[in-house]
Amino acid sequence: MMRRGIAKRVGAIRFAYMSPDEIRKLSATKIITPDTYDDDGFPIEMGLMDTHLGVIEPGLRCKSCGGRVDQCSGHFGHIELAMPVIHVGFVKEIKKLLRSTCSECGRILMSDEERDMNIGEMRDLEKLGGDSLDVRKMAKEISGDARKSDICPHCGAQQLKIMLDKPTTFREENTKLTPKEVRARLERIPDRDLIPLGLNPEFVRPEWFVLKVLLVPPVTVRPSITLESGDRSEDDLTHKLVDILRINHRLRENRDVGSPQLIVEDLWDLLQYHVTTYIDNQTSGIPPARHRSGRSLKTLIQRLKGKDGRFRQNLSGKRVNFSARTVISPDPWLSMNQVGVPVRAARELTVPMKVTGENIELIRNMVLRGPEPWDRDRYIPGVNYIIRPDGRRIRLTETNTETVAEKVEVGFTVERGLMDGDVVLFNRQPSLHRMSMMAHEVKIVPGKTFRMNLAVCPPYNADFDGDEMNIHVLQSEEARAEAKIMMIVQEHILSPRFGGPIIGAIQDHITGLFFLTHKDPLFTRREVVSIFSNLVMEGSPEAIEVDGERMWRGKEIFSHFLPEGFNIQLRSSICESCENCKKRDCENDAYVVIEDGKLLTGTIDERSVGAFKGYIVDKIARDFGTSEARSFIDRITTLALGVITLKGFTTSIQDEDLPRMAIRQIEDTLQQAEDDVRKLAESYWNGELEQMPGRTLQETLEVMALQRLGKARDSAGGIASKHLGLGNNAVKMARTGARASILNLTQMAGALGQQAIRGERPSRGYDRRTLPHFEKGELGAGARGFVRSCYKEGLNPIEFFFHSMGGREGLVDTAVRTSRSGYMQRRLVNALEDLMVYDDKSVRNPADTIIQFEYGEDGIDPMRSIKGKAIDMDDIIMEMNALKRARG
Amino acid sequence: MGRLNVMKHALVPIHRLVPRDEEAEILGKLKASKGQLPKILKADPVLKQLIEEHGDIEKGRLIEIERVSMTAGVSKAYRLVVERE
Structure with missing residues (x-):
């Protein structure tokens, strides 16, 4: 590999504004004609596509440097403006300068002593390492001080209030200041008075903020495109420059022949508009310049700004090879x-x-x-x-x-x-x-x-x-x-987000392991071979003798894939959280006990091996390493698929069928709830309702109704799930955590329940009612979005309408949430991306200043933590007991 | 009515002026120079209170802050006294 030494090192970068003289010196040619190409399709001299500005067509040579298309990167040109115009990017700066200097003599509105003191303070700030932002802040303060006096301390002139009519017109009391006058005033400010106002007179003069000369970017920056039809299509910037040149020309002519002041001023304003939109086409207060098609033009600022701008599109992010x-x-x-x-x-x-x-x-x-x-x-x-x-x-x-x-x-x-x-x-x-x-x-x-x-x-x-x-x-x-x-x-496998596994078994894997381990079923030789057919086996699980036949226990099969010496105890997803947990003797087989790599009791489901939850996966990754965890997940998922393939698994709408008795029970419960809500509404109208502390009477009613109806849906769900046991496939999935939830089943078999809009019962639409089907002021369950039907039976039109309201809200919320949280994350990342945790656990930025004395205040890596804690005491005690048992 | 002592407020963590002779040890432990520490303004309400108690605190002194932390129980942080931002 070639090694190049560092020839030069960048010491500092300074951004400053270009003076008119610099622009003219930099310019390869003056541009005067608004036309681009002649009839033969060649660039016109002193036009916007002048070959002095570089070339974009193969075959032509640049008149400035003689380079071809791929050799010459282009040269700037310039336009002499007939009358000066204000640069939109600097209106704020101009306003600050005009307000803090004398309109007559141009001196800063403070005594020389005050000024020198401020200069001294600013120098101190720079010496102490204040950056340009600090200087700008200080300059703002100083100019604020200067603005306070309305008589010039130097010449005694009365200062009038200067206003800015957005975006680019200045007004002194009620008389308009032309850009020419503004420029004249800025010219009068002496160099030394600029320093406390945040400008460095070595590099910048404020009158440059009022443009007399406009820099024209090279053609390579704004190439024209030849369409298939042979027509030329110009770049947005070129279009804008044409506009400027046209108005500039008319303005110059009118001014020179001595047209009425009014006409000249109108043209001047028009020139100001074009120059403003040339720089920023989204300036507030003026209509954006548009293309013939109605699309607004992408001018200088639009090229740089935002997600599609040069910075975010081309500099921070690029397309990649390989x-x-x-x-x-x-x-x-x-x-x-x-x-x-x-x-x-x-x-x-x-x-x-x-x-x-x-x-x-x-x-x-x-x-x-x-x-x-x-x-x-x-x-x-x-x-x-x-x-x-x-x-x-x-x-x-x-x-x-x-x-x-x-x-x-x-x-x-x-x-x-x-x-x-x-x-x-x-x-x-x-x-x-x-x-x-x-x-x-x-x-x-x-x-x-x-x-x-x-x-x-x-x-x-x-x-x-x-x-x-x-x-x-x-x-x-x-x-x-x-x-x-x-x-x-x-x-x-372990996520740094919550110190648990993010990789693990999902969906059918969990159902499969449930079939394998729940209540420890027996498998014949043929079945076991079928289950193992896709696994590379090391050894085989031990068989037991049942009625003279060799059979394999499901828990034994699962145990075969656990590492030796693995111990854990946990409650499965299917656990019903009984008040007195019988642990190993659980009649639902919901308490998992693994000792020395043998699954003794319990059903393997989401809480054991699931992604996000799996405790077994978590512990294997921690205690036996990531390779063991990977091979464990690989093998048990394949195992689970073998089991579920053998058993077969399906779910249909019939899984939500309830016995007639249960349907009647659910109807009764819902009817009861609706009656109760009606009574609540009645007592509200009769003024008998007891107000809850901190709530209005109406809020009280709403809260109570919501509570009552929520309870109704829950008990409907309770009835439904009581009648749909673990023999039901839909219930199996919900309970083991493989897919869906009991709530989903409730909504399919029982009732959808209350539809909420912004957390409240729907209330708007018509005068004091949600739909014209109800009486005015009706506050009962149905009138305020309670859906007593279930998905299986179907909704009536009114219920369907309320359900759509809820559904639409959900949709809008997700759309809003993703865009908002995306932007929030972007800001967080930008703020935090260059912080680093050092080996003394301190968090520091590249300047080596301390951001946090100990990472997370406790110095714990969340990925290596156990649910956020450094150690899991219960687990250690359990391991010690296991060790004691092993040694006898 | 006496002036409110901000340091007695439940939401204000415990601030302590670090004696000069402890400074070197603390900085050594943190592997940091004074300039690398977070800052606290002399105009900070807590500092005003501390000045009332200890007499003037010139810039460059250290303040130790003991916070109740969700993760660590109690965590200590240090700040450098500065005149202005």
């Missing part, structure tokens, strides 16, 4: 550390290989195989390019493999296609946390989609309804090592 994007699909045969890359992508994405004495023969052979080798239908990585030490790239084609292979020597670099085992980064947007971008090992697969193990869906927040993801191929040995050590999926 990346690919396609739809994702699930692949349970892959390990969670792997990612399936389709052949098409693998051929295009390359890894550079350095040719050394050791691998030269191997690489020559690879090159000989060409860019797209196959071994029958097995993928073999090809070579796309070889790079010579001087940086020249040679493309490898089917035809030149032999000649190129001969050229390969030590020191060359060969770009080979992806192959199994390469490390790549896998990413899904929005990248909200570090688990949104993890390293995976490549596995080349047929098809056109990226494949991934289902256990990594939660960290990426991915599903397969058309989601796309990106891959980035690492290009250096260091990057690969770093990714493999720090970014590989297994290192992210």
Whole structure:
């Protein structure tokens, strides 16, 4: 690699304003004609496309430097304005200067002593390391002080109040100040008086804020586009400059022939408008300049500002090479550390290989195989390019493999296609946390989609309804090592967000393990073989003899995949939280006990192995390392899929069928609740309702109604779930945590319940009623959005309307929330991105100042914490007891 | 009615003026120079109260703040007294 020493070091950067003289000196040509091209399509001299400003068409040469399109980066030109105009970017500064200086003599409105004292203070501030923001703040204070006196201490002139009529017109009391007058006043301010006002007279004079000369950017900055029809389409900036030139021309003519003042002033204002919109087309108070199509023009400020501006679009973020994007699909045969890359992508994405004495023969052979080798239908990585030490790239084609292979020597670099085992980064947007971008090992697969193990869906927040993801191929040995050590999926099983696992079993995995372990079912030899058919087994679980036949216990099968010496006790998701927990003797088999790697009691479900919750996964990752945790998740998910495939699993609307008796019970409960609410409303109208402290009478009614109806839905749900036992597949999913919740079932089988708008019962629409179907002032359940139907039976039109109101609110809320939280996160990231935790646990910024004395005040890494705590005492005691037992 | 003592307010953490002879030890422990510490204005209400108790506190002195922390129970922080921002 070439090593270049540092020739020069940047000492400081200063932004200052360009003087008219500098502009003229910088200018390659003066622009006078508003026309761009002549009839033959060549740029007009002294026009906006003058070839002195650089060239955009191939074949032409720049008249300033003689360079061609790719050699000349363009030169600035200038326009002499007939009359001065104010620069919108500096109106605030101009206002400050006009107000704090004398309108007659131009001196700052304070005594010389005061001024010098302020200068001294400002110098002190700079010496103490105050940055430009501090100086600006101080200048604002000083100018505020100066503004207070309305008589000039130097010449005694009376100071009139100066107003700014947005965006660019200044007024003194009631007389308008023309830009010319403004400029004259700014010219009068002596250099030394500028310092306390925050300007450095060595670099800036305030009169430059009123433009007499306008800098014209090179044509390369505003290239014209030739359409297919042969028409030329000019850049927005060019359009704006044409406008300026036209008005400038008319203004000059009118002024020179001595037209009436009124006409000249109108043209002057028009010129001001065009120059203002040329700089910022979103200046408040004036209509934005528009294209013929009605689209507003993108002028200078619009090019830089915002998400699509130069900074955020092109400088902070760029497009990258060695990346690919396609739809994702699930692949349970892959390990969670792997990612399936389709052949098409693998051929295009390359890894550079350095040719050394050791691998030269191997690489020559690879090159000989060409860019797209196959071994029958097995993928073999090809070579796309070889790079010579001087940086020249040679493309490898089917035809030149032999000649190129001969050229390969030590020191060359060969770009080979992806192959199994390469490390790549896998990413899904929005990248909200570090688990949104993890390293995976490549596995080349047929098809056109990226494949991934289902256990990594939660960290990426991915599903397969058309989601796309990106891959980035690492290009250096260091990057690969770093990714493999720090970014590989297994290192992210524990989340730094809440000190628990974010990767684990989901959906069918959990249902499958439920079938395997709940109430410890027995499996025949055929069944066990079927379950294990997709697993690479080490040894086999022990069988028991039942009626002379060899059978396998589900819990024994699960135990086979637990590490030896693993101990844990926890309550399953299906636990009913009885008042007196019988622990091991739980009749629901909801208390999990694992001793020395054997599942003794309990059902394995979401709380044991689920993503976000799984305690077993959590503890294995902590006590046995991430490799063990990865292999555990890989194996039990495959195991679970074996079980659920064997058992078969489905759910349908019939899962929400209730016996007639239960339906009647639910109806009674709801009727009772509606009657109660009606009584509440009656007592409200009769003034008998007891007011709750801190609430109005109406609020009291609403709270009580909401409470009563909420209770009604819950008891409807209670009745429903009592009749739908664990034998019901929908209930199985809800209880084990595989999918859906009891609330969902309640809404399907029982009643939807109260629809809330902003947390309250719907109340608006018509005069004192929500819909014309109700009486005015009706406050009962149905009139205020209570839905007593369930999804299964269907809603009546009125209920459907209320339900749509609630649904729409949810939709709007999510839209608003995502945009708002996105912006909030952006601001947080910008504020925190360069802070670092040092080895003494202090948090410091790049200036080495302390932000926090100990990280998080307790110095604990949340990823290595146990639900936020440094140690889990109960767990330690349990482990000690296990140890004692083991030793007898 | 006496003036309110802000330091007695429940929401104001405990502030202590660090004696000069402890400063070196604390800075050594923090591996930081005075300039790297967070600042506290001399015009801060708490500092006014401290000045009332201790007499004038010139800039460059350290203030120790003991906060009740959600994560750590009690956490200590230090601030450098400055005249103005």
